[in-house]
Amino acid sequence: MILRGTVVADDGVIDDGVVVTDDDRISWVGPAPEYRGQAPLPEPDSSILLPGLIDLHCHGGAGAGFPNTDADGARRAADHHRRHGTTGLLGSLVSAGEQDLLRQAEILAGLVERGELLGIHLEGPFISGARCGAQDPASVIPGDPGLFERICDAARGTVRSMTLAPETAHFGELLDAMHRRGVLPSLGHTDTDAATTAARIADAAGRPLTATHLFNAMPPLHHRAPGPVAAFLAAAGRGDIVVELIADGVHLAPETVSMVFDTVGPEQIVLVSDAMAAAGVSDGNYQLGPLDVRVSQGVARLATADGSAGAIAGGTARLLDVVRTAVVDSGIGLADAVTSATRTPARLLGLESERGSLAPGRRADIVVTDHHLRPRGVFVGGIPAGPKGLAWKS
Template identity: 60%
Template sequence: MPSRPEPVEEPSGRHLVRGDLVSSGRRLDDAVVLVEEGRIGWVGPATSWPGDAGDLPAPAPGRLLLPGLVDVHCHGGAGHGFPEADAEGMRAAADHHLRHGTTTLIGSLVSAPADQLERRVRALLPLVASGRLAGIHLEGPFLSTARCGAQDPRSIVPGDPGLLRRLVDAGEGAIRSVTLAPETARLTELLGILAAAGVTPSFGHTDASARMTRAAIAAVGGRRLGATHLFNGMPPLHSRAPGPVAACLAAAAQGSMVVELIGDGVHLADETVATVFALVGPGQIALTTDAMAAAGMPDGRYPLGPMTVEVVGGVARLPGEPGDAGAIAGGTARLLDVVRRAVRNAGVPLPDAVTAATATPARLLGLDSEVGDVVPGRRADLLITDADLEPRAVLLTGRRVDTERATPAGTRTPTEVH
């Protein structure tokens, strides 16, 4: 099993990186980033570098410098899933995404019986303590069985404040977000518990009406709020039954919600991704993967919690009855794959796609004082790519990560749309 990508020490705690910087919603050609003791010390055009010009690296046309990517919804990769793998497997999953440029990763769990869910929360704590994960996301168990998708309907329960407190306490401050349905029981109490713990609620896997969803959004009271994989796990938007999609889009347009988009070409059509960017802007969109164990792996069978998932042509589904394709069961892309597809296939401007994979998800989780942008004072997490957005190097707190075993990103880009 692959070991953790070891940071490769730079010659000193102070070094320069040069290339075309895409950050803060813009592109700055021939930029220089000063890294000092794991932090960003200076950013600007090479022509404005205040130090000795002889210290500058050679120009690097075509090299892109991006903030390290931030994935708010990831169940695993490299053959291992956070809901079921052992400690070594979970490390391998996190490290796989790191090698592909995701320097801030949230480990997502799925609905499970209470005791099992608590054990999985505790199993993830060492990865959070080590920095491999930036936190934990609970996708359930307070969801709609009518829109359970690939979640086990037997593990979905009505809103239970006691259970939520138990899980939050087990997380010891590591739980960053919780997906719940707006129609679940005792929603107001659940939202109060999350607010007191500083946890971001995210509405998803829901069969709620637009009116009910609007009321749930209002109950959050203007605090951080997400929509879990918008469109997926929800009824479709209809002219006479707009449902949660319409309510979430309106809230995002008003600046009161960030919507996740799994822009991998499987969960959403590229035109859908383009439309949402045009409607609400990159500041209210978190591109994400919903990746599961099969990310970076060949076709085959993989676990997703208690469920068995079949991956064919890079598309993960639950096994269905004859003539039934089965529900989509997570993603197999990495976040850089999603960014690349947004630019190439959906026509999203590169600065907008990067914002939606860095600054916006960092803000959604309350991590934007540390990560998500290349500005002085932030952590020196950088993703260096070529002009085709293929990864070339990853810096984590200023140190280069071993990316030699990274699978070429273009080899696993699904094209099927459902």
């Protein structure tokens, strides 16, 4: 297969570039004038060619939420995101009772084993009740290494990431258990201060570490009470942590997104969708774990008895939508935004030799968009995947 268009490659954007695949691998990438293959080149095209996107934080889509649904619903959600450019996905759970967590971990493990998900992300339950956001405060508990081990066992080794508050009980034991299990720690949903956060980052001792949706579900940055935000930004600037940003135009102001990119750079940022069941479908009533969510004009909030605005309850955008918003609204360079949605998350998961780049030898996970970054076609291992309703034309 030979694709031609604007290519977002590791070393920059190639205005008229070519990507050649051989079965499930990329075999050549470069400027069209340098192509020396025997097969004829396609005509110049306005398409943009991106590596397959990788979302480390996603609760569902297409009407199904990973914390609630069965295997068929989870498969539908994963397929929806894949068809819209996310060729690698962690299925995110939320704080819930032990039996619910064990059941959902076992369900999602099957999708991981079949290659439909890259792994499971546990967002809780070892988080701050004061900053639980759209999670059930009754399900938030102190850190429990035994429960963590039981969830990992139920997931058959497919847990890849876990969000926990820096101030939770048994933090050091949990960190050691995550290291043994190959689980990426992510600090967030916290009500602690800058000093405690910095100490916990130091406890990681150079191991990979992320901050769950920076700014959201944590105290705001204040010049006399800098809180965890300051500690996360400082650590990201040093290269000690990677910060998640939900750059969907709802969770963060455009200027906030551009400030973080200017401050720490795309290699220390991972763009995420935090999508929930309503991603890709209409407004209405949904669930996120045990809580009711109402989506209006594309914004998901916890349902309240008096109809007032509840806490933001995840996103309704796909990761490609987030990339587009970062570029268009925040002015982030295309190559930088793509890096934070591809190469950076691939590195965090230890998959940088396999995914995250349009480079020879990598899997042929390729997203083709128009010049507005809207999907025209998606290839997973060289096989067309959608998006749904759109036929790929080579």
